[in-house]
Each structure stands twice: as C-alpha cells, then as structure tokens.
Amino acid sequence: xxxxxxxxxxxxxxxSYERRKPIYAEIKRKVKSKKDKWTNFICPLLxxxxxxxxxxxxxxxxxxxxxxxxxxxxxxxxxxxxxxVIGIDxxxxxxxxAIAEINKDGNLISYKRIKLGHLNNFxxxxxxxxxxxxxxxxxxxxxKEIKKSFxxxxx
Numbered sequence: 001x002x003x004x005x006x007x008x009x010x011x012x013x014x015x016s017y018e019r020r021k022p023i024y025a026e027i028k029r030k031v032k033s034k035k036d037k038w039t040n041f042i043c044p045l046l047x048x049x050x051x052x053x054x055x056x057x058x059x060x061x062x063x064x065x066x067x068x069x070x071x072x073x074x075x076x077x078x079x080x081x082x083x084x085v086i087g088i089d090x091x092x093x094x095x096x097x098a099i100a101e102i103n104k105d106g107n108l109i110s111y112k113r114i115k116l117g118h119l120n121n122f123x124x125x126x127x128x129x130x131x132x133x134x135x136x137x138x139x140x141x142x143x144k145e146i147k148k149s150f151x152x153x154x155x
Contacts, residue, residue: 001055003027003045010042012055012066025064040072084109088135095120097134 002013010027031039044051053070084103091098097114114134119127 001057003055005046027066037072041068041070081106090116090131097131 001015004011004013004024010029012025012027014023014025016023029038041053051070053068056067056069058065058067081104084101087098087100087102089098090096095116097116098111099114100111101109103109116131116134119130122130
C-alpha cells in the first residue's frame with residue numbers, strides 16, 4: 001500500500017496479488033487541529049520525501065478505515081566547529097570539572113579545573129543538581145563572552 005497524489009486527490013494505492021492492476025481508494029481525512037499529527041505525515045509526502053510508514057485497513061459498519069503508523073522525523077543536528085568548541089568533563093579522582101576551549105583549528109585556547117570536593121557531602125540527587133548548576137552557569141557565560149558555538153558535554 002502506498003499513498004499517492006493525483007488530480008488534487010489523495011489516494012491509497014493497494015496492490016493485490018489476485019489482480020494485476022492496483023486498486024485506488026480516495027482518502028478523505030481532514031486536518032482536525034493545529035496539533036494534528038496527520039500534518040506531520042502528509043507534509044513530507046507532499047514534498048516527495050521518502051520515509052517508512054505502515055497502513056492498516058479495518059472494516060467497521062460496512063466502511064473501510066485506514067490507520068497510519070509512522071515515526072516523526074527528527075531534524076538532523078548539524079555539529080559545526082566553525083567557532084571552535086568547549087569541552088566539559090566531570091572527573092572522579094580528584095573530583096573536579098575539567099573545561100577546555102578549543103579554536104576552529106583544533107588548538108587549545110584555554111583550560112580550567114573547578115574543584116567539586118565540597119559536593120561529596122551532598123546526596124546523589126543534590127550533587128547532580130549542583131553539578132548541573134555549575135555547568136549551566138559556566139556554559140551561559142561562555143556562550144555570551146567567549147563564542148557562540150556548540151558545547152560538547154562529556155560526562
């Protein structure tokens with residue numbers, strides 16, 4: 001089964017092994033709201049994008065209903081080193097946050113160690129929260145002051 005567009009109509013093309021010619025059924029599905037997932041399915045098809053989907057047909061009250069299953073396409077993440085990168089790593093012994101700033105040529109610009117030993121007295125959840133706060137504060141400062149670039153976090 002495949003969805004096709006012909007003469008401003010959306011058609012379901014069904015290939016049958018008994019018949020040599022395909023069977024066409026008109027799809028009468030309308031968009032119900034702004035958040036309707038049907039638009040996420042139809043838009044890529046209208047743009048001739050190829051992606052996997054499954055159609056199940058069911059007979060209810062002498063009417064045929066089709067159910068479509070598909071995965072929402074995630075946008076591809078573009079990682080660029082155009083302005084360099086910042087690497088962040090939490091190390092266990094000695095317990096510290098290691099930060100390195102690398103330029104677009106791959107050369108080290110600066111590095112820093114932030115001791116985290118005072119976090120040992122906290123519970124696991126509190127420790128993770130404090131680590132997150134430190135990282136967020138530093139990342140925010142770098143994004144504003146040093147460069148607007150991709151931040152890699154290695155934990």
